[in-house]
Amino acid sequence: MFDFERLHVYKKAKTFNGSIREFIKSRSLDRTTSDQLRRAAFSIVLNLAEGSGRFSKPDRRNFYVVARSSLFECIAILDVLKDESALDEIAFRGFYEHADELSRILFAMIKNLEKKAV
Structure with missing residues (x-):
């Protein structure tokens, strides 16, 4: 088993990704x-x-920052889709709550990898 497969946040991210994929399949969104x-x-x-x-904390941190930024991108897209009535408020809230939990976990991981002032 690879290290990332043991991460709780990885499992939650996979679930979020699966939910997004199911949402996309169920809607006729434009290709872009x-x-x-x-x-x-x-x-x-x-x-x-x-x-x-x-191996280095700064390298790991950078990837986790990108992961969190991608999460923010998802929420921005879903917010626009909600405004366009392509996503109802209840579904949006479900995605939002899941993303908020992921964001908090990622934030803690990022903060734990920051350089400590000596």
């Missing part, structure tokens, strides 16, 4: 939007995996 949303959600999972394989 569906592609961007799919890529952003997948980026969270992939950056967690890649970051866990890095």
